[in-house]
Amino acid sequence: MTRPLNLEEVGRRAGVSRSTVSRVVNGGPNVSSETKRRVEAVIAETGYRPHAAARSLASNSTGVIGLVIPSAVATLFDDPYFGRLILGISSATNEVDMTLALFLFGAGPDESSIISRVVAPGLVDGVIVTATTRGDPLIDHMQGTSMPFVVVGRPDNAGSTFCVDVDNRAGARTAALHLAGLGRRRPALIAAPSNTTAGVDRRSGFLEGLAEAGLSIEDRIAEGDWSQESGRDAMARLLAERPDAVFVASDRMAVGALRAIREAGLHCPGDISVVSFDGIVPPDLTAPRLTSVVQPVTEVGERAVRLLTAVIAGASTPEHVVFPTELAVRESCGATPTAGA
Amino acid sequence: MTRPLNLEEVGRRAGVSRSTVSRVVNGGPNVSSETKRRVEAVIAETGYRPHAAARSLASNSTGVIGLVIPSAVATLFDDPYFGRLILGISSATNEVDMTLALFLFGAGPDESSIISRVVAPGLVDGVIVTATTRGDPLIDHMQGTSMPFVVVGRPDNAGSTFCVDVDNRAGARTAALHLAGLGRRRPALIAAPSNTTAGVDRRSGFLEGLAEAGLSIEDRIAEGDWSQESGRDAMARLLAERPDAVFVASDRMAVGALRAIREAGLHCPGDISVVSFDGIVPPDLTAPRLTSVVQPVTEVGERAVRLLTAVIAGASTPEHVVFPTELAVRESCGATPTAGA
DNA sequence: TTTAGGCTTGGGAGCGCTCCCAAAGGAGGG
DNA sequence: CCCTCCTTTGGGAGCGCTCCCAAGCCTAAA
Incomplete structure (x- = not known):
């Protein structure tokens, strides 16, 4: 024995x-x-x-942090964004010798059981919540518990939560000014869902930039759902308005938009300039290479972990970290000569 | 108080x-x-x-399963494969009311500390190991512990482990026969890394199919590293051999290969038929749409979880689950009329 | 009426660890 | 030489739960 x-x-x-x-x-x-x-x-x-569980019980700390990604995961996961985010978060948790628990909510009635696992004491020390929509009840729910949490993105009621976001508004504004500076006069917008703060911020930032440049957008706005397909559809519709530039609120939708432009027999950037947001699709994947507003996804993830550990340690005055974006000028905007095509 | x-x-x-x-x-x-x-x-x-930890301690079971993805993660994560796999695993864990812990090994000396967390008692009930290379020491190491585990893929010493895989060999063979059936006579192969069993199996399956069809491949073989870039380079090199068909061992490499074909001024499928493996890149993303050997990634993930729960429950005779693949004929092989282009 | 057996309930023991305090020993200063 | 203080070590208590057994109660059969 x-x-x-x-x-x-x-x-x-x-x-x-x-x-x-x-x-x-x-x-x-x-x-x-x-x-x-x-x-x-x-x-x-x-x-x-x-023995990890014994240790957790005695020390009242588990060394595990949770990452919560609610709803519509299936489509979201085709987006490299989440892979990058997980990568950043994972590398940060490894660094502080913690473990990452992943909570993906599918559609369905199982949500409440997952939620209760997320906030159950003794499983995770804290939680990073991401991909929330405006008015997401999840945030309110989390605030009703004593579980430390950090939001990636900008929740509506940001005042009372810790969050890490990128400056969507400023990034989109830069895109507008860039297009205007290129002499484009009929800008269009393929917006992201208006039930997300990122979608709202990118839209208003772009419109703000246009206004500064003395341009107006009139009816040249369409809204996608982040998917490539929706970008293609939106672009196809917008082409009727004969835009000479378009700002697409995400890389993936931009890939679809490029396709729609090609299918309409038009040429990018010759006939229409394209600028997208994310900087996540490898440039070589598209022809022409996408000009985009790059957001530092990996850094956001790493920072979220660091912020969360501070909250776990007792930080109590909500802190908002906002990362700047950077415009990566490539071929699709027409500012530089197009290679190959 | x-x-x-x-x-x-x-x-x-x-x-x-x-x-x-x-x-x-x-x-x-x-x-x-x-x-x-x-x-x-x-x-x-x-x-x-x-309290989860107290429960774990008393019941000697945590309700958490670990997913281990070793090495070179950064590049791997651009591949939709892992997103899908995680999705399948996650939905299965939710279903059985368990939690998923994610262990991503970056390159670096932190590996041993992560390993020791993975196999530490009281953290996870069992582990799913994936993305292993041939002779991966991780497998041996796991076997040296009493931690239940299941491998996604086919480890070298499969005999003694539980594993879930797809029939890479048969899938690749089908691709060969399909190309041969189309009348192609100078087939080429862009293989996956030969330090992975999937790479080896797809290569040998393809060669087997060619042999059956009475075709030989001569020097028309190149090896990529799963990345799109490597597919492009490999194809560019192979074009010197004037192949009239190519089997690419992954979707991502195939996207690169298509690009190389286009850049060489050739036409797919007119000048060269392309068949890929995975079925993971959305068909509409490429022009022409890729014909590929589709593997059921999500199902593999779900099944891995079910198998693991069986191992945790005490199953002891190693079981090998092999999923069949399916050839999705689209445009790039030339079997059907090409739309648009 | 007695006894056996079912259902319901309470409480002891113990999971493996951390935290804290007390005890033992040694060094150094008065 | 004694007292103090610091370093090192051991062990009790307790984290919140599950598991198990015994006790209490009630019903039904003998």
């Missing part, structure tokens, strides 16, 4: 007590180097690993 | 004992309906949630 391998047993083999082994495992002070050496030898020899 | 909300406290408020509340929470038998009603009322009123 092999007895269970726990602190007590390791201690027994090393001729010390449970407490001393615990101090060695946790790098605590007040352990003589001789004792430490002996205990570490036993640990190496036995392959002892502390 | 508000006392902590635990089983004892809920019991106190409902006028019953800790044990009885526990039975109610766990849907156990032997509770009178009156008592049950009263306890549930208190739970609803107080918003009580069982």
